[in-house]
Amino acid sequence: MISIAKLSGAQALIESLKKEGVEVIFGLPGGAILPVYDVLYDSNIRHVLVKHEQSAAHMADGYARVSGRPGICMATSGPGATNLVTGIATAYMDSSPLIAVTGQVAKAMIGKDAFQEADIMGITTSITKYNFQPRTASEVPKVVRLAFQLASSGRPGPILIDLSRDVQTEVDEISFTENIGFSRLKHNIVPHPLQVEKAASMLLNAERPVILAGGGVIISNAWQQLLALAELLMVPVATTLMGKGCFPENHPLSLGVVGMHGTYEANKTILEADVLLAVGCRFSDRTTCNVSEFCPDAKIIHVDVDASEIGKNRKVDVPIVGDAGETLSKIYDMIVKSLCRKEKSLWLKRIEEIRSESENVYSSIQESNLSPIKILKELREILPYDAIVTTEVGQNQMWASLYFKVLKPRTFITSGGLGTMGFGFPASLGAKVAKPDTPVLDIAGDGSFMMTSNMLVTSVNENIPVMVVILNNSMLGMVAQWQRLFYGRRYSAVKLVNPDFVKIAEACGAMGVRIGSLEELKNAIGQALKSEVTTVIDVPISPEEDVFPMVPPGKGLKAMIYGALKTSSALAKRSERLKEMMD
Amino acid sequence: MLSVNDKGENYIVSILVENKPGVLYRVSNLFRRRNFNIESISVGPTEKREFSRMTITLNGDDATVEQLVKQLAKIIDVVKISLLNPKNTILRELALIKLYAKDSRARSDILNYAQIFKGKIVDTTEDAMTVEVVGTPDKINAFIKIALSFGIKEMARTGLTALERGG
Ligand SMILES: Cc1ncc(C[n+]2csc(CCOP(=O)(O)OP(=O)(O)O)c2C)c(N)n1
Numbered sequence: 240m241i242s243i244a245k246l247s248g249a250q251a252l253i254e255s256l257k258k259e260g261v262e263v264i265f266g267l268p269g270g271a272i273l274p275v276y277d278v279l280y281d282s283n284i285r286h287v288l289v290k291h292e293q294s295a296a297h298m299a300d301g302y303a304r305v306s307g308r309p310g311i312c313m314a315t316s317g318p319g320a321t322n323l324v325t326g327i328a329t330a331y332m333d334s335s336p337l338i339a340v341t342g343q344v345a346k347a348m349i350g351k352d353a354f355q356e357a358d359i360m361g362i363t364t365s366i367t368k369y370n371f372q373p374r375t376a377s378e379v380p381k382v383v384r385l386a387f388q389l390a391s392s393g394r395p396g397p398i399l400i401d402l403s404r405d406v407q408t409e410v411d412e413i414s415f416t417e418n419i420g421f422s423r424l425k426h427n428i429v430p431h432p433l434q435v436e437k438a439a440s441m442l443l444n445a446e447r448p449v450i451l452a453g454g455g456v457i458i459s460n461a462w463q464q465l466l467a468l469a470e471l472l473m474v475p476v477a478t479t480l481m482g483k484g485c486f487p488e489n490h491p492l493s494l495g496v497v498g499m500h501g502t503y504e505a506n507k508t509i510l511e512a513d514v515l516l517a518v519g520c521r522f523s524d525r526t527t528c529n530v531s532e533f534c535p536d537a538k539i540i541h542v543d544v545d546a547s548e549i550g551k552n553r554k555v556d557v558p559i560v561g562d563a564g565e566t567l568s569k570i571y572d573m574i575v576k577s578l579c580r581k582e583k584s585l586w587l588k589r590i591e592e593i594r595s596e597s598e599n600v601y602s603s604i605q606e607s608n609l610s611p612i613k614i615l616k617e618l619r620e621i622l623p624y625d626a627i628v629t630t631e632v633g634q635n636q637m638w639a640s641l642y643f644k645v646l647k648p649r650t651f652i653t654s655g656g657l658g659t660m661g662f663g664f665p666a667s668l669g670a671k672v673a674k675p676d677t678p679v680l681d682i683a684g685d686g687s688f689m690m691t692s693n694m695l696v697t698s699v700n701e702n703i704p705v706m707v708v709i710l711n712n713s714m715l716g717m718v719a720q721w722q723r724l725f726y727g728r729r730y731s732a733v734k735l736v737n738p739d740f741v742k743i744a745e746a747c748g749a750m751g752v753r754i755g756s757l758e759e760l761k762n763a764i765g766q767a768l769k770s771e772v773t774t775v776i777d778v779p780i781s782p783e784e785d786v787f788p789m790v791p792p793g794k795g796l797k798a799m800i801y802g803a804l805k806t807s808s809a810l811a812k813r814s815e816r817l818k819e820m821m822d
Numbered sequence: 823m824l825s826v827n828d829k830g831e832n833y834i835v836s837i838l839v840e841n842k843p844g845v846l847y848r849v850s851n852l853f854r855r856r857n858f859n860i861e862s863i864s865v866g867p868t869e870k871r872e873f874s875r876m877t878i879t880l881n882g883d884d885a886t887v888e889q890l891v892k893q894l895a896k897i898i899d900v901v902k903i904s905l906l907n908p909k910n911t912i913l914r915e916l917a918l919i920k921l922y923a924k925d926s927r928a929r930s931d932i933l934n935y936a937q938i939f940k941g942k943i944v945d946t947t948e949d950a951m952t953v954e955v956v957g958t959p960d961k962i963n964a965f966i967k968i969a970l971s972f973g974i975k976e977m978a979r980t981g982l983t984a985l986e987r988g989g
Pocket residue numbers: 631632633634635636658659660683684685686687688710712714715716717718
């Protein structure tokens with residue numbers, strides 16, 4: 240179907256966005272994008288005005304991760320566009336379908352260092368999946384169509400559309416076609432049958448199989464296939480940080496997150512695997528730690544829709560280019576066909592053993608009175624199972640990864656790849672816009688929250704009520720932890736003198752409350768869940784609490800530590816001694 | 823699958839790309855971003871107006887080349903990628919080499935060498951001669967070796983271009 244109308248480039252843009260089903264844009268206007276904002280004035284697309292463009296990108300990103308649909312952010316040229324950069328890079332690293340629209344100076348002024356000109360095409364080439372700079376108004380519908388197709392197909396990622404001012408104002412006969420179709424939108428979603436067969440037989444013959452599930456499982460909505468396969472073979476499932484939530488963490492086969500701050504069970508079990516099925520993950524260094532010591536004895540099956548991820552960071556035995564869900568269900572079918580269920584009980588017994596060791600380990604971790612561990616476990620108790628949790632970056636994020644069990648996909652939103660402080664709060668607002676009826680909570684550090692806390696104003700003005708729990712240690716906590724452990728406690732530039740977060744919340748028209756016990760936390764959350772405005776819950780915690788377990792940088796997973804000096808051999812000795820005493 | 827080349831030799835990747843602004847930037851930016859060290863790149867039009875061909879040579883191992891090919895494949899302007907087997911490929915490069923030629927002895931020697939290499943003298947001044955040599959990179963390297971004994975004033979090489987043999 241083709242429809243033609245006499246429109247300006249700006250009208251063509253808004254018309255195209257409507258055709259894509261866009262309901263909301265996060266942004267902040269300026270000179271070079273004025274024509275678009277003028278069209279927006281009459282449109283029924285909601286615009287959420289942010290306080291800084293970085294937050295617009297994070298909001299759109301949070302919206303996208305929760306809904307699975309592209310999130311749209313908009314900014315003016317120059318500083319508006321460059322302010323988006325951190326948000327675009329964050330979305331790129333975590334494969335999130337973000338579409339950024341930026342204003343640009345008039346075509347004739349490009350390259351002349353005109354007022355508020357920035358080479359945003361050049362700047363974002365390596366942090367977008369693709370970027371467009373249409374030269375005429377008539378190109379706009381096609382560019383928007385391609386942007387949406389590209390952003391959400393195959394391995395999703397951010398797209399930028401840079402619109403010169405004169406392209407926005409130019410009026411032309413604009414045609415909208417539905418099937419533009421990119422002939423070379425290349426992604427192999429159907430796995431090669433031979434590889435599937437190899438993978439299936441490898442899994443069937445494995446003695447100690449483990450599944451490592453990454454963000455790709457969430458992106459491809461493949462959690463049911465994952466659950467089915469894991470249960471069919473009784474294979475334990477570990478996830479990456481980005482995969483957290485793709486497998487219910489209260490499931491008996493769940494091991495939690497692997498990596499630098501992985502759970503004891505996950506890190507320990509994965510090292511003993513003889514076959515590892517890695518799906519939708521990229522063997523990032525925060526997951527594998529020292530990659531040469533990662534799963535040394537395992538045959539590796541690697542499934543990813545992005546062929547370039549296979550073999551990039553880790554040599555694999557069975558490469559499979561394919562969609563996570565498609566591939567998992569093909570492997571499942573293959574296994575069901577040839578199933579003569581092997582006795583797996585030895586491996587499951589071993590995992591039981593590791594689990595009971597882990598209790599020792601966790602109980603040996605030093606905790607203060609109102610420790611983050613207790614807070615996170617309490618939050619899980621209080622929040623409904625489908626509540627959406629975002630995190631900032633640092634200790635707060637790793638505590639959440641370790642001790643907050645996620646039960647549903649797309650309910651744990653975190654900046655995994657880029658590790659962007661200040662992401663969590665705007666992302667929580669974007670998530671709330673996508674799911675207005677679901678409680679949304681940002682687990683924050685005081686340092687990170689300061690980066691985007693001006694968005695409290697937006698949350699109030701735009702009626703987007705979320706909750707923020709600040710694990711307030713008056714420190715750039717994670718950096719302090721490294722300085723404590725690896726730099727002889729030389730605290731360089733990590734001590735924070737914070738404003739009163741309760742007053743800040745109140746000054747912005749939000750609720751603020753400081754709590755000093757789990758009981759008070761429960762009450763505060765109870766109130767917040769009912770509140771019509773955002774609630775900031777300030778929780779003063781010990782300034783020197785470490786996140787454990789941890790794998791020191793550069794080491795392999797087996798070098799995991801549980802306290803400043805605690806290693807697994809020291810702990811094993813201790814439990815041996817305890818056993819002897821008991822006998 | 824990819825090991826068409828003996829270790830230590832250059833790999834030759836030929837890519838067909840859309841002929842439009844920004845494509846060369848996207849490709850070269852990828853090399854920088856992914857830390858690929860390329861030896862040469864040459865770009866030019868093809869039989870179809872909408873496409874250009876880039877010929878890239880790089881030194882590396884199989885794994886590096888495999889990554890390069892996979893990363894290139896993600897750029898939507900890249901239409902086709904082939905890893906060329908040098909044994910089955912016509913390889914050509916052009917070099918312009920300006921040599922010191924102070925006396926008549928040097929001049930006649932340069933002329934002789936140029937003839938041996940099927941090169942052409944394309945410019946002469948009082949103290950220099952410019953030779954054009956076309957051929958495989960090996961042939962050009964061999965000529966450069968000789969040229970060094972005269973002294974090279976300036977040189978420009980086009981970088982390799984290549985096309986697979988046969989239909
Ligand atoms: C934008 C940005 N700047 C710097 C860092 C480096 N960094 C990583 S964690 C961290 C400390 C975070 O402090 P806070 O938000 O208070 O969280 P905590 O670790 O105390 O929980 C810093 C500075 C980062 N990840 N992102």
